[in-house]
Amino acid sequence: MTAPGASQRGTSEERTGRSPRTSGSTWNPAGTAGWRSPRWPADLPGGPDFSAIRAEFDVAESFPADVLAEAEAMAAAPPLPDVDATDLPLVTVDPVGSRDLDQAVHLRREGAGYLVSYAIADVGAVVRPGSALDAEARRRGSTLYTPDRRVPLYPPVLSEGAASLLPDEVRAAALWTIRLDGDGDVRAIDVRRARVRSRDQLAYPDVQGQADSGGLPEAIALLPELGRLLQARAGGRGAIELGTPEQQVEHGPDGGWTITVRGDLPVEGWNAQISLLTGRAAARLMLDGGVGLLRTLPPPAPEAVEALRRLAGPLGVDWRDGATPGAVVAALDPDRPAHAAFLEEAATLLRGAAYTPFDGSAPAQSGHGGVGAPYAHVTAPLRRLVDRFGTEVCLALAAGRAPEPAVRAALPELPALMAASDRRIRTVERAVVDATEAELLRHRVGEVFDAVAVDAEGTRGTVVLPEPAIRARCSGPLTPGTAVRVRLVEADVERRSVRFELVA
Template sequence: MARRAMRAGAAGDAVAVGLERLRTELEIPTSYPPPALAEAEEAARRGPLDPPGSPPRADARDLPLVTLDPPSSLDLDQAFHLARSGSGYVVHYAIADVAAFVTPGGALDAETHRRGLTYYGPDGRHGLHPPVLSEGAGSLLPDVDRPAALWRIGLDADGAVTDVDVRRSWVRSRAKLNYAQLQVDLDAGTADTMLQLLPVIGQLRADAQIERGGATLDVPDQEVARTDAGGYTLTYRAGLPSDEHNAQLSLLTGIAAARLHREAGVGIWRTLAPARDSDVARLRRVAHALGLTWPRRMSYGMFAAGLDSTEPTHAAFATEATRLFRGAGYAAFGTTASPGVPAGASHSAIAAEYAHVTAPLRRLVDRYATEVALAHLAGTPVPDWVLGALDALPAEMAAASQRANAYEKGSVDLIEAVLLAGREGDVLEAVVVESSPSREEGQQGQARATVLISEPAVRSRIVGPADALVLGTRVDVRVVATDPEARTIALEVA
């Protein structure tokens, strides 16, 4: 037991050094310029300021909202309340009013544009906004009054949107819930009556997404966890139904926001081009090769909805299917550079026009997209500071997303190498989730593949005999070499 604890502690030290090096390489911001920090602290002391010309803030503090997040989260962007209305439903979705704390053109505003996103790593987060705002005055923490953009979205019995409203409001969350405990309560039938509507509305919206031609993917997802001894480990995260149903509330709000942007003739949307016919045809061949029955008339989204990532062949198919959903971006319109709504600027996975508005504490673009919706329904002009920033936002968000993805991948690669260091020669069980013939000279009969190792939860590339690296099958692999400093591992078919 003592040796295991020492090893975990050593791994923790190695990871800490490697993460610091990775942040330096990627220029992940780890501190705030003094003027930006001073502005945030002053805004937290002062409280929210309503933009000039905006209507008086509504009082919705009697609405029993709740938040739903991982247990350790303090940067709470969203709170919700659900109710029946005749044969339909009403969704109230409160979003943190970040614009009430950030002065356009100020030092904090400039710093958020430099960052673009909150950067999450195994040893902590490096926020878009300083913690005094993101985990304090701007966060929808329970039992405190907070400024918010409060959405009210009416749905019919099938979950289709009937009406949309959003206005600046005062709100007060009643509880900070987490996914795991809520799922236990829902499964046991002991959840509050309001919360029992979450799977009802969530499933209606998920079904509608598939019927529109959209899709969701159940892909094995690596998650970093801390050990009791201070080290790190990797697991495959199993998504809970409550997680997916809550995500549908966010997607619903983004679709409602895009509708208001279209009406206003100005906005910024999250976009994803439709999959090419050739890619869908290739995916059908993959399903056939894996022995999966995909009826010709069944849409991709409907087929994917029946997958279970704990099954090796299903995990392999889902991993291959991620190729359909690459190339997401943003499209701004209603500006001098882009005056009209761009043709085809929808999100193919959601199968709808869609705007990011539900995570302004963690994502820069949401503050701007929210302001467009608020101005449109209030009948006031979109603020100049919003219009002036829209054209640059797609490139800013693309750069931030690239950096965040590199940080996430580099962090996982580092921990994989640290976990397997000293285990050279060990044979581990894996599942082949990607495989294609190698085209390298001298590698005839070889395949280049991606395997998922079950314990520890490692995802790695490998080159080996094509007859051993068959898509969707189990294979034993041997650890050949590890290099934590380079964040690499080498495997071979055992």
């Protein structure tokens, strides 16, 4: 199980905010990417107590009265920009049932190239620095997702209402216009406040079905073509995109909870490329303007690359001379156990992500080793604190003016706030999955299961069970990528602990 939030699978920085491991709904249509285990319900009604986990880690489930009052006032009369772009037929593309819609997109050809119109919810129009809403958002950092509920960054009257890009509603947005040539290189960037109106709310599985049948809506008809082009360009930059399937806690019809594993649909990767493109455009504006907040990641350490290369042969991975780690990873099939084990180890290449503020000269480390370019977070402001400030910086710079002093002053404070939020999210997510695993297995101590070893160190390692989809520690001499038989020796619900031993 990999880290949430920032880079939920590999470097998918723009899939943030909706944890694939703790989603309350599920889908994995036949023939789509990824795999899932059969349902394995918890036998106690309701299963693990996720509310107790949230309380244990001080997750604020309700908003203070002054924050709610401020949100209600803003929602009653949200300010709208003068620029009218409601004639642009935008659509949103999100997981099924989403209400906090940050992004709406329209793609079209422009000569031999492409014109990308990307509307981002204008949270800065309703949340001002120094307000009660701003102070509460700084305490929270990000929206937190657990299987039974979402704990939002902003009150739902804004995040799922007046600020969300819901269909057929006029909304304030930061409208990005990015022109690309036929090779996918950026020719021009503009961002300004505008009124927009999304025409439709689309869900990933439906869009994938439309893409497979050749029936995509006009607004995103170019998404497969442009998405693949941008993916290819990312590979050329040395970007590393891990496609490791992840654990996901699901709610079933009987009221119990189970764990499955799924990978991304192709459309999710294409859609993420539009957000990554916008994040790269934002970083360019910031670096050219001499002020901003970048999402940075150092390039993989040579010793980490060499250690990973040594695993390629034993795991049956083809790593040809001159191939970059990103190219090797892109060619793998996560459904093959040996490849999945290699992808688990490849995550070591993507350590050290940070938020890097600067005001004046560019930082020494300005790139993102996973994206393969400088990059900034600006496309998920309803769900992530930093995006609101990054957007405000870009709006100012694109208009030829300096960012507001309050925005500028906040930039050095944001890395610590986001680090605290990310730690809390990781801790809660891990506790949720651990509790569910222990609940599913608590009556099966002593039983033997089929599993796959995904990593090993000395006489211990990690194994993954396909049925149920559980990842846990295991004692014994393991070889990554091999099928093994393991005995369950511990499933402690109170301690949220599951442990196996290798069967000789």
